Amino acid sequence: MYKTLQKYFGYTSFYPLQEDIIKEVLAQRDAFVLMPTGGGKSLCYQLPALLFSGVTIVVSPLIALMKDQVDGLLANGIPAIFINSSLSYSEIDAKRQSLLNNEIKILYIAPERLFMPEFLQFLQGLKISLFAIDESHCISEWGHDFRPEYRQLEILKEKFPKVPVMALTATATPAVQKDIILQLKLSDCRIFKASFNRKNLYYQIKPKDNPYHQILHYLKSRKKDSGIIYCQSRKTVESLTTSLQAEGYRVLPYHAGLPAEVRTENQERFIHDDVEIIVATIAFGMGIDKPDVRYVIHYDLPKSIEGYYQETGRAGRDGLKSDCILLFSYADKFKIEYFIHQKIDENEKLIAYKQLRHLTNYCEGNICRRKLLLDYFGEKFDEPNCNNCDVCLEPKERFDGTIAAQKILSCIYRVGERFGVNYIIDVLQGSKNQKVLQNRHDTIKTYGVGKEYTKSQWQAFTRELIQLGYIKLDGDKYPVLRLNEKSQKVLLRNEKVFLTKPEEPLHIPKDERDGDYDRTLFERLRNLRKTLADKEFVPPYIIFHDTSLKEMSICYPQNLPDLRKINGIGEQKLHKYGEIFLKEITDYCKQHHIESKPIIHKHPEFPVKQPKTLTTQTTLELYRQHLTLGEIAQQRGLALSTIVSHIEKLILDGEDISIDSFIPPEKQQHIRQTLEALGMKFMTPVKEKLGNDYSYEEIRLVRAKMMSKCGKER
Ligand code: ADP
Ligand code: ZN
Numbered sequence: 001m002y003k004t005l006q007k008y009f010g011y012t013s014f015y016p017l018q019e020d021i022i023k024e025v026l027a028q029r030d031a032f033v034l035m036p037t038g039g040g041k042s043l044c045y046q047l048p049a050l051l052f053s054g055v056t057i058v059v060s061p062l063i064a065l066m067k068d069q070v071d072g073l074l075a076n077g078i079p080a081i082f083i084n085s086s087l088s089y090s091e092i093d094a095k096r097q098s099l100l101n102n103e104i105k106i107l108y109i110a111p112e113r114l115f116m117p118e119f120l121q122f123l124q125g126l127k128i129s130l131f132a133i134d135e136s137h138c139i140s141e142w143g144h145d146f147r148p149e150y151r152q153l154e155i156l157k158e159k160f161p162k163v164p165v166m167a168l169t170a171t172a173t174p175a176v177q178k179d180i181i182l183q184l185k186l187s188d189c190r191i192f193k194a195s196f197n198r199k200n201l202y203y204q205i206k207p208k209d210n211p212y213h214q215i216l217h218y219l220k221s222r223k224k225d226s227g228i229i230y231c232q233s234r235k236t237v238e239s240l241t242t243s244l245q246a247e248g249y250r251v252l253p254y255h256a257g258l259p260a261e262v263r264t265e266n267q268e269r270f271i272h273d274d275v276e277i278i279v280a281t282i283a284f285g286m287g288i289d290k291p292d293v294r295y296v297i298h299y300d301l302p303k304s305i306e307g308y309y310q311e312t313g314r315a316g317r318d319g320l321k322s323d324c325i326l327l328f329s330y331a332d333k334f335k336i337e338y339f340i341h342q343k344i345d346e347n348e349k350l351i352a353y354k355q356l357r358h359l360t361n362y363c364e365g366n367i368c369r370r371k372l373l374l375d376y377f378g379e380k381f382d383e384p385n386c387n388n389c390d391v392c393l394e395p396k397e398r399f400d401g402t403i404a405a406q407k408i409l410s411c412i413y414r415v416g417e418r419f420g421v422n423y424i425i426d427v428l429q430g431s432k433n434q435k436v437l438q439n440r441h442d443t444i445k446t447y448g449v450g451k452e453y454t455k456s457q458w459q460a461f462t463r464e465l466i467q468l469g470y471i472k473l474d475g476d477k478y479p480v481l482r483l484n485e486k487s488q489k490v491l492l493r494n495e496k497v498f499l500t501k502p503e504e505p506l507h508i509p510k511d512e513r514d515g516d517y518d519r520t521l522f523e524r525l526r527n528l529r530k531t532l533a534d535k536e537f538v539p540p541y542i543i544f545h546d547t548s549l550k551e552m553s554i555c556y557p558q559n560l561p562d563l564r565k566i567n568g569i570g571e572q573k574l575h576k577y578g579e580i581f582l583k584e585i586t587d588y589c590k591q592h593h594i595e596s597k598p599i600i601h602k603h604p605e606f607p608v609k610q611p612k613t614l615t616t617q618t619t620l621e622l623y624r625q626h627l628t629l630g631e632i633a634q635q636r637g638l639a640l641s642t643i644v645s646h647i648e649k650l651i652l653d654g655e656d657i658s659i660d661s662f663i664p665p666e667k668q669q670h671i672r673q674t675l676e677a678l679g680m681k682f683m684t685p686v687k688e689k690l691g692n693d694y695s696y697e698e699i700r701l702v703r704a705k706m707m708s709k710c711g712k713e714r
Contacts, residue, residue, distance in 0.1 A: 048129075053127065157185045369386075
């Protein structure tokens with residue numbers, strides 16, 4: 001398993017559950033795999049496929065995605081094909097022949113083809129090792145993406161009783177989960193459920209306040225990043241696209257009103273990094289496997305938490321930090337309520353209201369966003385601070401806002417409870433707005449008493465008063481502010497109100513992504529990747545993921561063995577692209593007088609748990625005889641660093657080894673603190689900080705000790 005993981009995928013360790021799932025499948029048992037987007041589902045069937053003698057058949061609903069997946073596998077040297085309606089007869093014939101010759105490890109196919117009688121017969125003549133049903137929630141009518149053709153999969157077990165079936169989905173709702181198992185008739189299968197916590201996603205809710213400028217401000221520092229901006233209506237999609245294009249951004253629209261060719265074309269150009277931004281309705285996204293979407297912005301309020309979680313889930317599949325920003329306004333909420341109000345089916349109405357209520361609770365609350373999201377999906381999240389949402393990272397200060405509240409409430413009262421937020425604020429600020437003058441509201445007592453705050457600050461206060469229940473929103477089409485019992489207490493009895501201290505109007509998340517890497521080199525490598533990708537007609541991420549390019553821009557590998565240590569580079573990619581990327585890196589290093597840095601996080605023997613080799617076993621025995629490291633090295637005729645790596649591996653494998661006799665405790669303490677401060681991933685900064693009195697070997701041993709402790713706790 002580990003050899004295959006390294007050789008073909010270029011990874012050294014598994015993501016959570018992958019190893020258990022693969023073992024289950026290799027034992028030829030059915031399995032049900034629940035993992036969020038980016039959790040690493042594909043590997044769960046792709047790796048076993050390489051170890052099985054027959055072919056693995058992957059059922060997928062999305063023809064567009066198949067080519068992409070197959071390209072990705074081929075780039076890793078894995079013989080894979082797809083068969084679907086985009087191919088000609090003679091192409092399909094050739095593919096069938098290669099299946100008959102047992103040359104293919106993975107076949108992608110849509111369910112409707114699987115059950116064409118003639119094709120079914122063909123398949124029954126093949127040696128099939130595994131069926132993997134991707135996006136398996138499509139089989140359930142309760143899911144958000146029911147596809148009738150998936151229903152045919154019910155007879156899979158009947159037709160192929162001996163072949164194990166693996167169902168995969170990122171759908172988090174329990175009802176759908178049960179349905180899938182039932183429909184597919186999975187027998188006595190283990191359910192593998194990964195956490196739905198997407199740690200690398202930063203969740204932020206921002207009051208919607210001049211959204212176009214909020215977007216521009218956010219984009220300014222992210223010109224090269226890929227992102228999706230979701231809007232509610234086609235009209236907003238079009239107008240936002242045009243405006244951003246005029247600002248010089250590379251943007252394309254996507255919505256169901258565009259002709260199919262245009263949609264496909266725009267999607268392709270996004271995937272191939274020809275444009276950075278897609279502005280879209282929720283029609284966009286299913287089947288987007290792009291791993292490096294760095295942000296998802298909800299320009300308008302989504303309709304439900306499920307939808308929101310799915311849409312934001314398209315950010316950061318590659319595990320690098322990415323932002324999910326939602327612009328929240330009561331006007332949007334009101335718009336959705338208005339649409340729901342017009343629905344005819346009472347039951348549908350109730351569900352829609354409930355979904356909206358969950359979502360607005362999520363937006364308004366001052367509770368960790370991650371906690372609420374996970375709660376919603378029935379997963380416990382008990383950490384006091386998630387460190388990656390706006391609530392946890394930017395706790396809000398409160399102040400005595402009684403006077404501000406009284407001004408707003410009294411103004412609502414004096415204009416007769418007939419106007420919306422903006423009008424009230426106009427009056428408070430003494431606007432010469434025609435409507436205000438016509439209504440003679442320039443003569444009331446609260447006219448012009450609110451000059452101490454800006455318009456957006458007044459909006460924020462009003463929003464909060466609504467949240468806190470001091471103001472009622474009413475009206476059919478346009479929201480009107482009204483008073484209630486709670487507001488009377490503030491107005492008449494001087495009850496105190498605490499409000500959030502106003503924010504700086506344009507506060508955006510910091511752009512401290514993934515620490516330090518050489519951004520100039522990263523850009524050069526990205527450009528190189530893009531040129532190669534265009535030449536081969538594949539999306540850039542098929543060649544290398546951003547994660548790999550970033551690591552190159554940290555370690556500056558100068559030769560093939562070092563490049564091989566970069567995460568995500570297996571044998572095939574090394575062979576195909578190694579030289580050309582190395583040349584780019586070495587040229588750059590020469591120009592800038594940079595030397596390569598050791599790549600330690602992926603020591604070939606490092607996080608991988610392998611059976612103890614004879615040579616580490618020998619080191620262990622000598623350690624047990626109380627020899628020093630130097631003595632062991634001498635006795636065995638090996639370099640000290642080799643012995644250290646043996647000890648390191650033994651520690652990580654859980655062997656009870658004390659390093660106290662090798663490194664004095666004060667020194668250990670100091671190394672530990674430095675590792676805690678700077679992180680364990682990269683050694684060079686740690687070594688630089690500690691200075692010449694500390695060796696790489698010492699740091700490695702302490703780090704191994706720390707990691708084995710964390711590992712046990714986990
Ligand atoms: P999902 O289908 O669950 O959304 P993918 O299979 O597309 O997830 O995997 C998400 C990302 O994680 C991909 O970029 C993939 O290459 C990467 N990945 C998967 N497994 C590993 C692993 N064991 N080590 C490193 N990266 C991995
Ligand atoms: Zn949080």
